[in-house]
Each structure stands twice: as C-alpha cells, then as structure tokens.
Amino acid sequence: MTASCTFPAARLPLLTLALLAAYPSARAEDGPVVDASASIGIGVIDGDRQDRLLYDQYSGLRPGAGVIGLAGADYYRRDDERGTSLQFEAADLLTGNRELGLRWKRPGDWKLSLNYGELTRRAPFTVNSGLAGAGSTAPGVVALPQGPGSGSDFDLKTTRTALGVAYSKVLSRDWQLDASVKSEDKEGSRLFGVGMACPSVIAPGCGVTTGVQAGSGVLLLPEPIDSNHTQVEGRLSYASGQLRLSAGYYGSFYRNANGSLTPAVPGALFNPVGSLFPLAPGLQSILGQPVALPPDNQAHQLDLAGSYSFTRTTLLNFKLAYSQASQTASFAAMGLGGAPAGRSDLGGKLATTLAQAGLTARPLPRLSLTGNVRYEHRSDTTPIALYNIEGTSLFTNRQLPLTRFSGKLQGSYQFSGDWRGTLAVDAESIDRGEFTASSAIAGVTALRQKTDETGVRAELRRRMSQDLSGAISVESRRRDGSNWLRDNSGLGLTEVPDPSAPGAGLANGIFSPTLADRRRDKVRLHADWQPNEKLAFQLAAEGGRDSYQTPSAYGLRSSSMNQLSVDWTYVVSTAWSFNGYLSSGRQQLDQARPGAALLAYDNRTTTLGLGFTGKPAARWEVGGSLAFIEDRNAYNQTLDATADAGSAALLAATGGLPDITFRQTAVRLFGKYTLDKQRSLRIDVVHQRSFSSDWSWGYNGVPFTYSDGTTVNARQSQSVSFIGVTYTHRWP
Incomplete structure (x- = not known):
C-alpha cells in the first residue's frame, strides 16, 4: 500500500498528463531497449487522529488527511551498443516518505548510483499542553489555568532527509575503487523532559513538598532536533591469484545546530494531587537550568583486510583497523556554563585498535575446521576534570578504556551422506582497565575490572529421508570474573576478595547483570519437511535459561x-x-x-x-x-517475610502492576x-x-499528567481502513 498527504482529486488529470509526458513510447526499430512505467492514483482513509496514532507512526501521512494521492514511476534503458544501462525508480512521491533512486552502469567497468529518501516518524500518542515554543531551544512552560486537558494538541514528529552518492570503478584487471557519501538531515522534535524531587544530595537547598508549596516537578520539554550526519567511505581493492587485499577509510561527522535546551519555568506548578502551588525555594532555578543536547562529534577509521588461499581447501583471512573518535564541542557555544577550571570543551578522544585473523581448512575429505582470533583495544585519553559537585562531595569524569580478546574453534565432520556433526568452543576475556579514582559510580554498588566467558556448542544434523531433514544443537556458556571493586564515592575503589566476609558491605548491594557470574544453557531444534513438490514446512524450536549469581540478595x-x-x-x-x-x-x-x-x-x-x-x-x-x-x-x-506492613497493604490493595x-x-x-x-x-x-x-501514558482513561497540566495519552482501541485505486501505464 502507498499513501500520501492530502491530494485534491481535481488535480489528478494534470499530474497524470505530466507523468505520461515524461516517458515517451519506445520505438519498435533497432536501438536501446526501454522499459518504463508511471502510476497515479487516489485513496481514501477513514478514522480520526486518535484512531490513526499507531497507523500514522511511519506512514508519512499528514494527520487527518482523508483523501490521499498515490504516485510512482520507474524507467529502465539498456544500450547494448555502448554496454550501459540506466535505471530510475520513484516511490511514494506524494507522501512524507518519498524515495528516488538512480543506477547507471557499464558492467565490468563502472557504476554510479544516486539515492534520495525521506522518512517521517510521528509519536504514537497525543500531547495536550500550554507549552509555548514547543520544539524550540527556549520553550516556555505554562501551568494550564483550567487544569489538565485544557491546552492545545500538538504532534511530536521527526523528519529525515537523506541524499547518497556511490561510485565504483574497475581500474584494471586487478584493481577496483569504490567511494560513497551519504548525508542525512534530521529535523523536528521528540519526547524529552526534566524532573526533580527535593530534597536531594545534589541540591541540598531545595525545599520539600508541604501543604503550601510543591517540592517536586516533572515537565515535558520536547527535544529540538536540527542535526546532520554525514558518512564518507572509500575502498581500494586488489585481487590477483591467491591474494585478496582491501584498504578502506570510513568517516562519520555529526553536527547539531542545537547545543542546549533552556526552559522558562513559572513560579507555580501542580503538585502530585493536582493543586496549583508555588514552587519550593530553589526548585524553579533547578528546573530552568540549561540541559545539554547531543554534541558535535566525528570519527575516522582506516582498515586493511584481505585473504590468502594457500590451497583450494585452506584459506587465511585477516583484518587490521585503527579508528579515532573525538568530541570537542565548545561548552560556551552550546550555551552551557559552569565548566571546570581550564576546560572549554570535553576534549573527548577514543582510539581503537582492532586485529583479527581466521583460518578455514579441510585437512580430510570429511573434516572441515574453522578458527579465528580477535583482539580489540580501546584507549580513552579524555582529560580528567571536576564536573560533578554533590553537596560536599567532588567527582570528576571517568575514562573508559577496554581490552577485549576472543577466539573460536569449530570443526565439522561428515559421518555419512545423511549424518553431519559440529563441535565448537569459544572464549572471551574483557579487561575494563583501571578505574578513575576521582570519579564515582551511581546506581550500582560494585564493579568488576575483568570478566571471562567460555562456551561450547554441539550440533548434529541428519537427512532422514528425501523429504525430511533436521538438526539439534546444544550450547552451554559460563561467565565469571575478577574480584568485586566497591565504590568509595570519589576516593577510588576497594577490592573485596571475600564478599561474604563481615564488613564487606555487598550483601544488600545492587550489581549489573552484565558483570555478574552467569550460566547459560540453550537447546535448538530445526526441521525441513517437503512431503510433496507443492507443500513445504520449516519448523524451529529453541529454549534456554540463564542463572545469575552476585554477592547480593537483590x-x-x-x-x-x-x-x-x-x-x-x-x-x-x-x-x-x-x-x-x-x-x-x-x-x-x-x-x-530492595524492600523485600x-x-x-x-x-x-x-x-x-x-x-x-x-x-x-x-x-x-x-x-x-x-x-x-x-x-x-x-x-x-x-x-517475602521481611517486607514492612505498608508494602504489604499497598500490594494487597492494588494487586501490583497491571x-x-x-x-x-x-x-x-x-x-x-x-x-x-x-x-x-x-x-x-x-x-x-x-x-x-x-499504562505508561494512561490508565483506565486517565492520561499521564505532568506538573504543568500537560497530558500524554493514546486511545486504547484504534481502527483504520484504507482503499486506493492506482492506474499504471507502461512503455513500450
């Protein structure tokens, strides 16, 4: 189905004539082969905006459009005398999801491609608010005087516009050059916001909620989007005899026209029970401070990859790569103040080195072996500076180095024409480097510097008859790691060799599942059955379980x-x-x-x-x-039995989360x-x-309500229908 924005039916004949004129009929005489078509149509769609929230999310339609236009075209021309071909395609020309593509090539010599595309994404819910300047970098929060639902509706949407160019040229029998550029602009706004609940260690002067003042606030502030992402790739390839080599460059450049969002917050907001109260001292300035948006950044990568065939059954492949990513956007230019002394920007810099190699061989007619190793080292040289102040505690940013080593060995043996077995083992080791002693972690109690994981997989495949074949595989993995490192709030970490020892302080801690000891077991079945030449089935079944272990009861x-x-x-x-x-x-x-x-x-x-x-x-x-x-x-x-009476009463009254x-x-x-x-x-x-x-945005007909009366809601049951008629003319 293709659909678009509102399109008056009276204009259809004019557009039809324009498209038909663009593709003259091909001559029957000798010459280039031409095949082209143009399509034009009209469609009708029912349902109001609330009925179409999910349907319109990626449809490219304008909300509320009832009559829509349909248009597309394609053109193909092959010139055998010159050895060239040209292909053009156009789709969804009258929607917010237009696509245009051009391919022009001479096989074995060169190829040029151009692509243009649009994609519109609308939030699948309705926002009602009094917010002034929604989607800008300086929105004005307005507490709705008539209460929630008395504002105006607006749509959160983002529009992507992408243009790509790619060129390939065969330089000689052994050499080929490939290059491409893709640039995408993104505009619009999406769900975003700020919130604060007092008191807090990061704002000890902020007043608490009382019967005459609001000590907390949650505000919807749509993130303003106006950015560009450009990607550049180039590759030079060589192939001769047993050797294949390829050297390449990849560049990524992200630019954001919006550096920060600074809202204007009024002196009074609604408290959690819907009463409009003045804000507690300090809360207004906290909610109104600038919020950083994604900063400009760039990355570059150089790589060399290739393969060498020692024999017809033995192949070596490898890859070496070096990349560098940086983020040096100026704090002042982004509209941010309060930078650490001596720092005008983050100065972020990550350098990654990658080396991998693999060998595939068949030492025996029935035996095939595959092995590979991979090494990755990430160096973080971002300058350390004092960015965080929580009461009397001072914290810096944290560097995130990483070293990862992994390897895999797999062998397959063909026992007979019907039976084949595979056995594979692999291992991975991750070293996260030294913890930045002057930084602090939040949300977890302890970290691990190293984790090690090993796995084994066995598979047996059988052809049971001419029409039926199947396979079963079993996999088991284990992960453990070094001693836990307890955070000391800006004073480094303390290694805990025995988490169960008195005073270790980990029994009631919170730990990341990605660092915990883990045992994983999986089994998978697959079958292909074709009882006759007309009917075919494919069956797949899989099951697995993970068990985690940490020093904590939580x-x-x-x-x-x-x-x-x-x-x-x-x-x-x-x-x-x-x-x-x-x-x-x-x-x-x-x-x-926590809380039992x-x-x-x-x-x-x-x-x-x-x-x-x-x-x-x-x-x-x-x-x-x-x-x-x-x-x-x-x-x-x-x-459990240790829960307090209040928690038990709440669970008994509500039944828990629906x-x-x-x-x-x-x-x-x-x-x-x-x-x-x-x-x-x-x-x-x-x-x-x-x-x-x-129930994230509404429950039992009651929408989610922010502290200024803004509501976010979506109709639970939605229904939409579409009918469209399209006329297509082909040449010749």
Missing part, C-alpha cells in the same frame, strides 16, 4: 526463553499459491528488589500470518495477507486488472485494528 536471579515457529508454503498450481507462519515465544525474568519485593516478569508473544496470490482469470491478479500479533507483559509481584497487552490485526487485499499490454488498474484495501493497554 538483583536479577534468573531468566529464560523459549520460541516455537512454523513456516509453510503451498503451491496449488502455476496460478495459485498460499503461505503462512505461526510463532509463539515466551521470556521470563525473576529478580529481587520479588518480581517475576513474564512476556508472551504470538504472531500469525496467512497470505495468498492467484490469477482467477487471464487479466486478473489477486492477493492478500492476514497478520496478527499479540504481545502480553505480566508483572507478578510478591513480598499487565500490558498489545494486540494488532491487519488485513491487506489487492486486485490488479490488466486492460492491455500497457495499461492496468490496481485496487488496494487495508484494514487495521490495534489495542494497547500500556
């Missing part, structure tokens, strides 16, 4: 997953075919949280798809699809009628129904 304890999927195709005849899929998956996570709260997260996802294509008559083509998805998230909460369910059904049908060799008509019909009970 945190993630275990997680598990299982997945089952079936795909099938049925070809009735040369005119009719059917296909479908069914997938069901489940993920579970068990964790203990136990949470079991359970996610279940089911997807179903059916499709068909056919030719009921010589001039007719029809097709359609049905897609269904249901994603359900359950948060099962319990308390489930979040997303369900969507989409039906798509099309019919194409060929008028003659050059002309055809196509009809598209789409109907989509969605349901979402995500």
